[in-house]
Amino acid sequence: MTRLWMTSARVAGFLLLALTSTATPAYTQSLFNAAGLGTPVDALDGRARALGSIGIGLTGGSMMQTDPGGLARLEISTGIMAASPSWIDYSASNSRSGTFKGNRFPLLGIAYPVLGGMAAIxxxxxxxxxxxxxxxxxxxxGDGPVRTSDAFTQDGSVSNVNLGFSRxxxxxxxxxxxxxRFAGNLDRTLVRAYGEEGVAGNVDTYVESGVWSWTGWSLTAGASADFESLRVAASVQVPSELSxxxxxxTRGSDRSFSIPVQYRVGATAVLGPSIQVHGSAVFADWSKMQDDLSSGYAKSxxxxxxxxxxxxxxxxxxDAPLRFGFRQTGLPFAFEDESVxxxxxxxxxxxxxNETAGFVLAGVDLAIERGRRSSANLTENFWRATLSLQTSGF
Amino acid sequence: MDGRKLVSTVLYQLLRKKKSLRVFGEHRRFVVLTMLGLLPLITIGCQEQIPVALDDQAVPGVPVSVTVEIPWTSFGSNVEVFGGYGSAEEIGSGVLAEDFAGTLNARTLMRIGAYPRIATVRDTTGASRPDSTLTILGGRFVAFFDTIASTNTNPVRLALGATTEAWDMATTSWTYAVDTINDQRPWTEAGGGVVTPLGEAIWDPSLGDTAVFVLDSVQLAEWSDTTDLSIGARIDIIDPGHRLALNAALIRLDARPSSNPDTIIELTALTSGSTFIYSPFPEPPPDGVRIGGAPSWRTILDLQIPSVIDDVPELCAVVSCPHSLSPGEISYAALVLTSRTTELAFQPTDSIRLDVRPVLDRAVMPKSPLGVSLIANPFGRSVSPEAFGGSSGLEIEIPFTGYARDRLRGKDASGDPTPGTLALLSVIEPFSITFASFEGPSSAGEPFLRLIVTVGPPVELP
Structure with missing residues (x-):
């Protein structure tokens, strides 16, 4: 029976590994993507999302890159995949409003016991x-005014491929x-078309585009400590320049951006056999990147x-633990000189x-978020669901 | 990764591999139901919609579009006019002229097709049956004219004659009855030789488009031999000062069937081909551009897209000048020709449709093959006939943006070198005796190149 469990678990593990290896860098959506270098995406699982967490200091093990110390708490091989569809409606000061939606996979990972600790990708x-x-x-x-339409499309993201070890x-x-290692590409394309929309004319479109690949490194160190009824964790992420x-x-030039050092702390207190309270925070001063930007504003x-x-x-x-949370973070980039x-x-x-001997072999965490991003001229309200599937023991 | 694909892959593997399901033991059904229940959540969210920024400032840089006119000397050279493409026979219609515009004489020659040898007639008993014993009693030669393309508005007199010398449909001309390799035979009398007069007719365009010549049975019997190369009909116009466009002709035959001798039936014989001969043959223009005619004229020119643009203030405000032009910055390119009055005798009466094709090997002109048309419209660039008469001096643009980009790049999308020589020609060769004329180099309306250049700053990172 034990062998059967192990065999089946390995199959599940390999399946998750295959999914991980074929996944493209994940990202989410917001109109604030157009400001600066875009909108940050937190690589969190469903549990952290539901608890309003920054991604550190949660009880149990953690596959999140933001909590290196929590990785050692997994104890057995674990794979995780998170999916995060979102539905956004927006309204702007110029009376424009609308909706859009999208689905992203912000976290894919696998961990395996190595050298008395846990290694993770x-x-x-x-x-x-x-x-x-x-x-x-x-x-x-030459023959009077002609309508021009400049359609600009920016397509890309910055992702991070991590190799971690915790003990x-x-x-x-x-x-x-x-x-x-930072990875990903950014494709920026401007297409100018002439004439009325939908009317084919003699004047061809003008296309100016550029493709950049993102590179850079980051080092994240962290620790977590368990006291009687308290888990405390902290981490610091020191990135190199994002190049x-x-x-x-591409006619455009190479550029580098100074990604700030990010400090995270978190704690969870077990108030009773069925109640835990969690709090976490992140400190990162993105405003130091302002000098690197040619458009937009960098903020905390x-x-x-x-x-x-x-x-x-x-x-x-x-078992179906219920979670509730609240979270407030600043967007690092904004259109105006104001904090968002x-x-x-x-x-x-x-x-x-499925749970055996206290180990969760398979589990699903679901989070539903209702949020708002608001600046002076733009407000976004969104629903976001995060579903993470975690399997262990393969 | 596409969300639906990911979810379907997971479910497929879970449902397919029994061993995998055993991971969850007795909870298998619960796992599957849970996943299926969450599937709509993922699926609904999988519809990607790229957010549309609200602020124009999110567009990096502002391209500038300017129109640049390049003079002939900066892009063109070696204009040459070639004639003789195709023959009048290929048009399939005729032209009649007598001292038109003080110069042009034209006559139409036609071959007579085989007569019908059998007809279904009603015999004396009232039954319809085929009758192959027909006695031709007489007939009419009916000519159909193009009332719009013909220049006359009043009745004109026409003459029909039977040719008496052997002539070749494809090579005959005003001077020669046959003009092929190793066989050049002039007409005994220029203009179609001596003909046997068959009568006259009057065509009044106000009454219709047909003219009818009455024929007797003797003449019709002579025309029934289709193997005799001297047999044919020639139509002339008698009244001077007109040019007529003859669309077609046929013969109405009056025949008596043997099965019912008291009845006269009418049969139709078609012409098997037609051509026209004319004089004088126009000389190639020494200083202009000619397109069209029959046989057709083509104008060949060498063309180079300038790689550097300077002295354009709007452009130089955005980029440093002189500016090296790149193919992608050419949003529009057109050769602009200025129409001029065609010789009156050959002035178009209908639209001329121009085509532009690359000349693949100028060294073997006039026999060089041509590349595909550079004009998107399969019917070419249409130019009204007035441009070559009363409204001459019009600027006619012939766009070839794709070619201009390839020419500047030096190769086309397939990587083949882009020919530097273009041929200006009629879409259909030959199409008409008329041709289009344009000003050539070194004249007031010499050809020029119109470019719309769009230049923008490079797209940079934010």
């Missing part, structure tokens, strides 16, 4: 940069180190989150699909 999202915009104008080509040095203290290297046929990206987990809840005869906050109320539950 993760692909996580960093910045979402996709948007498009059209500018209508006029130009005189519990004592029963109550674990530390970890993650080395990450955009232009492709051979600090924030905090807090939540509560009711772990005794059950659903359909299964993202505020989220969240809720969710976990479903333990």
């Amino acid at each position: 993760q692909i996580s999202s960093v910045l979402d940069q996709t948007y498009e915009v059209t500018r209508i104008g006029e130009t005189d080509l 519990a040095l004592t029963d109550w203290f674990a530390t970890g180190l993650t080395v990450g 955009g290297t232009a492709a051979a046929d 990206g600090s924030g905090y989150g807090m939540g509560i987990e009711l772990s005794r809840a059950r659903l359909l005869g299964k 906050k993202e505020r989220i109320l969240s809720g969710g539950l976990g479903l333990v699909l």
Whole structure:
């Protein structure tokens, strides 16, 4: 029976590994993608989302790159995949409004016990940069004004491929180190068309485009400590410059951006056999990147989150901890010289699909978030669901 | 990764591999149901919609579009006019002229097709049956004219004659009855030789488009031999000062069937071909551009797209000048020709449709093959006939943006070198005796190149 379990678990593990290896860098969506280097995307699982967490200091093990110390708490091989569809409606000061939606996979990862600790490979999202915009104008080509339509499309993202190792040095203290490499591409294309929309004319379109590949490194060190009823964790992510290297046929130049050092702290207190309270915070001063930007404004990206987990809840005869949270973070990039906050109320539950000897072999965490990003001229309200599937023991 | 594909892959593997399902033991059904229940959530969210930024400032840089006119000397050279493409026979219609515009004489020659040898007639008993014993009693030669393309508005007199010398449909001309390799035979009398007069007719365009010549049975019997190369009909116009366009002709035969001798039936014989001969043959223009005619004229020119643009203030405000032009910056390119009055005798009466094709090997002109048309419209660039008469001096643009880009790049999309010689010609060769005329180099309306250049700053990172 044990062999059968192991065989089946390996199949599931390999399946998850295959999914991980074929996944493209993930990102989410927002109109603020058009500001600066885009909108940050947190590589969080469903549990962290539901608790409003920054991604550190949660009880149990953690596959999130933001919590290297939590990796050692996994104890057995684990794979995780998170999917995150979102539905956004927006309204702008110029009376424009609308909706859009999208689905992203912000976290893919697999961990395996090595050298008395846990080693992990993760692909996580960093910045979402996709948007498009059209500018209508006029130009005189000799026979009077002609309508011009400049359609600009930016397609790409920054992601992070991480290799981490974490080890519990004592029963109550674990530390970890993650080395990450920035990856991804950015394709920026401007197409000017002449004449009325839908009317074919003699004047061909003008296309100016550039493709850059993102490179850079990051080093994340962290630790977590368990006290009697308290888990405390902290991490620091020290990135190198984020370098955009232009492709051979790109007229645009190479650029580098100074990604700030990001500090994260988090703690979870077990108030009783069925109640846990969680809080976490991130400190990152993206405004130092302002000098690197040619458009948009760089601001502080600090924030905090807090939540509560009711772990005794059950659903359909299964353990289904209920979670609620609140989170507020600053967007690092804005259109105007003002801070833009993202505020989220969240809720969710976990479903333990299979558990043996205290180890969760298969589980699903679901989070539903209702949030708002608001600046002086633009407000986004969004619903976001995050579903993460975690399997262990392969 | 596409969301639906990911989910379907997971479910497929879970449902297909029994061993995998055993991972979840007795909870298998619960796992599957849970995944299926969450599937709509993912699927609904999988519809990607790229956010549309609200602010024009999110567009990096502003391209500038300017129109640049390049003079002939900066892009063109070696204009040459070639004639003799095709023959009048290929048009399939005729031209009649007598001292038109003080110069042009034209006559139409036609071959008579085989007569019908059998007809279904009603015999004396009232039954219809085929009758192959027909006695031709007489007939009429009916000519159909193009009332719009013909220049006359009043009745004109026409003459029909039977040719008496052997002539070749494809090579005959005003001077020669046959003009092929190793066989050049002039007409005994220029203009179609001596003909046997068959009568006259009057065509009044106000009454219709047909003219009818009455024929007797003797003449019709002579025309029934289709193997005799001297047999044919020639139509002349008698009244001077007109040019008529003859669309077609046929013969109405009056025949008596043997099965019912009291009845006269009418049969139709078609012409098997037609051509026209004319004089004088126009000389190639020494200083202009000619397109069309029959046989057709083509104008060949060498063309180079300038790789550097300077002294355009709007452009130089955006980029440093002189500016090296790149193919992608050419949004529009056109050769602009200025029409001029064609010799009156050959002035178009209908639209001329121009075509532009690359000359693949100028060294073997006039026999060089041509590349595909550079004009998107399969019917070519249409120019009204007035441009070559009362409204001459019109600028006619012939766009070839794709070619201009390839020419500047030096190769086309397939990587083949782009020919530097273009041929200006009629879409259909030959199409008409008339041709289009344009000003050539070194004249006031010499050809020039019109470019719309769009230049923008390079797209940079934010």
